[in-house]
Amino acid sequence: AQSVTQPDIHITVSEGASLELRCNYSYGATPYLFWYVQSPGQGLQLLLKYFSGDTLVQGIKGFEAEFKRSQSSFNLRKPSVHWSDAAEYFCAVGPNSGGYQKVTFGTGTKLQVIP
Amino acid sequence: GAGVSQSPSNKVTEKGKDVELRCDPISGHTALYWYRQSLGQGLEFLIYFQGNSAPDKSGLPSDRFSAERTGGSVSTLTIQRTQQEDSAVYLCASSFLQEQFFGPGTRLTVL
Numbered sequence: 001a002q003s004v005t006q007p008d009i010h011i012t013v014s015e016g017a018s019l020e021l022r023c024n025y026s027y028g029a030t031p032y033l034f035w036y037v038q039s040p041g042q043g044l045q046l047l048l049k050y051f052s053g054d055t056l057v058q059g060i061k062g063f064e065a066e067f068k069r070s071q072s073s074f075n076l077r078k079p080s081v082h083w084s085d086a087a088e089y090f091c092a093v094g095p096n097s098g099g100y101q102k103v104t105f106g107t108g109t110k111l112q113v114i115p
Numbered sequence: 116g117a118g119v120s121q122s123p124s125n126k127v128t129e130k131g132k133d134v135e136l137r138c139d140p141i142s143g144h145t146a147l148y149w150y151r152q153s154l155g156q157g158l159e160f161l162i163y164f165q166g167n168s169a170p171d172k173s174g175l176p177s178d179r180f181s182a183e184r185t186g187g188s189v190s191t192l193t194i195q196r197t198q199q200e201d202s203a204v205y206l207c208a209s210s211f212l213q214e215q216f217f218g219p220g221t222r223l224t225v226l
Contacts, residue, residue: 032212032213034213034214034215036215043206043217043218043219043220044158044206044208044215044217045217046214046215046216049214051212088157090157090158092215094213095213096213102146102148102160102163102165102171103148103210103213103215104160105157105158105160106157107157108157108158
């Protein structure tokens with residue numbers, strides 16, 4: 001069965017610093033990969049997704065993520081964090097074929113941004 | 116509508132009462148998920164519907180929880196004999212090509 005691991009429960013970064021949130025997955029083939037963000041009191045919003053092709057994907061709000069097959073990872077990055085990026089971030093993996101298997105979410109990483 | 120809608124947005128109930136939470140997915144989305152998010156916690160998967168297949172109920176925490184999806188569209192999550200530990204935000208998401216579109220959630224408070 002597929003699974004997702006977000007090893008960092010909580011991360012604190014200074015405003016303007018770079019950010020990398022880790023995501024590792026377990027899946028038998030190349031999966032579909034997603035990052036979602038949940039800002040305080042807000043709903044879940046898709047940041048970016050990887051289906052195929054270029055392994056570096058760009059998303060909204062200046063975020064990017066890189067699919068590394070050899071490391072089974074899909075880490076989220078941002079070169080310069082803004083205070084408004086404080087939120088909880090969820091990585092998710094889904095099958096890249098049709099059929100019944102559902103998408104699986106990681107446990108989330110809470111990002112705190114300090115001045 | 117343009118997105119996933121859920122009703123009610125807030126529900127306060129007494130312990131032992133039954134509640135029904137409704138989700139209206141995006142038209143044409145064949146997959147639908149229910150999640151629970153307790154205060155300060157991540158997403159807890161509850162149930163997954165995909166087309167006409169039997170739902171994946173593996174996340175339902177007890178037999179007090181059930182869900183149905185009528186006509187491949189609207190879904191209802193029912194919690195019977197509510198307990199205080201059921202208090203949480205219940206999120207619905209409809210899905211297309213594995214991408215999930217989340218509703219705003221129903222905040223359930225069990226007194």
